[in-house]
Amino acid sequence: MAKTLTRGGASSGLGVDAAVAKQLLTDMLLIRRFEEKAAEAYTLGKIGGFLHLYIGEEAVAVGTTSVLRPDDYAISAYREHGHCLAKGSDPKRVMAELYGRRDGLCKGKGGSMHLFDRSTNFLGGHAIVGAHLPIAAGVGFAIKYQGGDQVIVCYFGDGAVPEGEFHESMNLAALWKLPVIFLCENNRYAMGTSVERALAQTEIWRFGQTYGVPSERVDGMDVLAVREAVARAVTRARQHKTPALLEADTYRYRGHSMRDPAGAVYRTKEEVEREKLRDPIVLFRDKLLAAGLLAEADVRAIEKDVNDRVDEAVAFADASPEPPGEWLFTDIYKEA
Amino acid sequence: MAVMTYREALNLALREEMRRDPRVFVIGEEVGLYEGAYKVTQGLLKEFGGQRVVDTPIAESGFTGVGIGAAMVGLRPVVEMMTFNFALLALDQIVNSAAKMHYMSGGQFNVPIVIRGPGGPAAQLAAQHSQSMETYFYHVPGLKVVRPTTPMDAKGLLKSAIRDDNPVIFIESETLYSVKGEVPDDPEFLIPLGKALVRREGTDVTVIAYMGMMYRAMEAAEELEKEGISVELVDPRTLRPMDTETIIGSVRKTHRAVIVEAGAGFAGMGSEIAAFVTEQAFDDLDAPVERVTGANAPMPYARNLEKLKTPSKDKILAAVRRVCNANGG
Ligand SMILES: Cc1ncc(C[n+]2csc(CCOP(=O)(O)OP(=O)(O)O)c2C)c(N)n1
Ligand SMILES: [Mg+2]
DSSP states (O other), X not given: OOOXXXXXXXXXXXXXXXXXXXXXXXXXXXXXXXXXXXXXXXXXTSSOSOOOOOTTOHHHHHHHHTTSOTTSEEEEOSSOHHHHHHTTXXXXXXXXXXXXXXXXXTTTSSOXXXXXXXXXXXXXXXXXXXXXXXHHHHHHHHHHHTTOOOOEEEEEEXXXXXXXXXHHHHHHHHHTTOOEEEEEEEOSEETTEEHHHHOSSOOTTHHHHXXXXXXXXXXXXXXXXXHHHHHHHHHHHHHHOOOEEEEEEOOOSSOSSTTSSSOOSSSOHHHHHHHHTTOHHHHHHHHHHHHTSSOHHHHHHHHXXXXXXXXXXXXXXXXXXXXXGGGGGTTSSOOO | OEEEEHHHHHHHHHHHHHHHOTTEEEEETTSSTTOOTTSTTTTHHHHHOTTXXXXXXXXXXXXXXXXXXXXXTTOEXXXXXXXXXXXXXGHHIIIIIITTHHHHTTTSOOOOOEEEEEOBOOTTOHHHHSBOOTHHHHTSXXXXXXXXXXXXXXXXXXXXXXXXXXXXXXXXXXXXXXXXXXXXXXTTXXXXXXXXXXXXOOSSEEEEOOTHHHHHHHHHHHHHHHTTOOEEEEEXXXXXTTOHHHHHHHHHHHSOEEEEEEEESTTSHHHHHHHHHHHHHGGGOSSOOXXXXXXXXXXXXXHHHHHHHSOXXXXXXXXXXXXXXXXXX
């Protein structure tokens, strides 16, 4: 959905014109509504297994993707619905995948944690914490090998930082100068473990310095700030094959997964309420209204459009049949 | 045909495939400047340069993941494990990433990668460097697992593995690198994965073995011939997918089966072969299937204990005699 957007519209003072602003808001809202509907469907028993919602973190995926080209790659962990939608996947097929249906992106074989979309260069959906970081480095290696100028954005949580693979990947990407943007979504918790209880160095961006990787911290609740920081990293990566480490300061409003509904044992209600004051969607919408880039009527129109698309996605998923039994044995190997 | 060592056969396979397909590259510890811990990649850096012969730091999980990512977007990596013992550090990448990518993605992303290097018992290298590693891999749907016994197989199977569109675990052996044998010169000489080979025809008993155990079983077979026992030797060559047809066909002919494997017997390759032989050819059997396996102990260092750990020729002889003297018919 997010197209390559160029900066413009100096008049707003926000660094983006009305069209771009509208797109960013729409994309964030789509993810929010999609996740809310997914939670509902989970409660109804239509979605099973683990379901990790992205609510609260939408500005990261949307701001990031808004400066990528369609031929750039993205890869993520298991809280990836937002990254996948932002990269341009059809919400209908994403919802059908969560439902485990045959029209899902992965024919119902991947599920919520394993979304892949070749048509948008979205490389998954990986549920072993830390494991997709070396894979991202490998995609960066291939880009360079093939003489391309694409980049890969690798989203991961603060929980991956203490894993060895984070450090192996940072080292290899720096050593070999690979166009990989490591984007840590620091939502302050890995399940119930706060970064203070997990990391001797809680300022995650500083790990980049150890490996000589340009690094910065960015407000992950500010879609424009994310967009600008990622744009800087993308430019460097395209031109000089330099990796980057970005730490987006963000927050998840829901529990770790639907099995942790309250998400309340390891953090206080007050903390969650305080964080909701910086809701990335509310903040951005108000900013646009204040700057006169959007009117209330525009916002209502965007909301209606998004709600319609999400309803359509749910109807599509509901109508899609279960995968046929023979599919258990297909795709295990690629046949010549 | 040229006579060359197992090591040279692997080297030739790599060279030919790298010449043929610019997407093929070699990556691992000491593969370039040092020319391979076991010299399998000798001369490759000189011929193909640093972009295609990539030395890595000691980071098995990291560089295996790099191979997987590169394979997802169109390259054909050959990842060298200095020895397969170290592949355990990359086990998650192999089992959870490489093996499952095609399935999880509903067929959108395949991972054409070869992970190769020596494994199995080696000379006095003790518990951590001398063990059969195939067990950890052949259990996993989505992987192919190859164990090439001869120089000819080493070349023909490695070339097929590189051309395969799926992750292939290719486990060589320190003790076989210097073995010599005939190898076809034809750069299009390929041995298909998943095809067993009858290495010796016989009529009384089928012995199934691979790698070092095949050489030992061959000696046993020559000796048994003098006693009037005719041994048929079957080498599976690929452990997954396993050519059950060839093995069952042989057992139907000889009515007896002995499986020899170097690794610890519990839940080993022999267990699986014994199970499918019993399931599919029970009525053809004149004796219970026998397994001659490595002892259920870690590999000791001391020479005498090490000898006790791995199946000896005497144990193979005894097992074959037992099944041939049993009279089930
Ligand atoms: C290697 C590994 N260990 C443990 C788990 C179980 N687990 C799943 S998510 C998670 C927390 C990860 O937190 P983080 O990386 O911060 O991502 P977030 O959930 O906050 O988005 C854990 C421990 C896992 N999936 N993989
Ligand atoms: Mg987290």
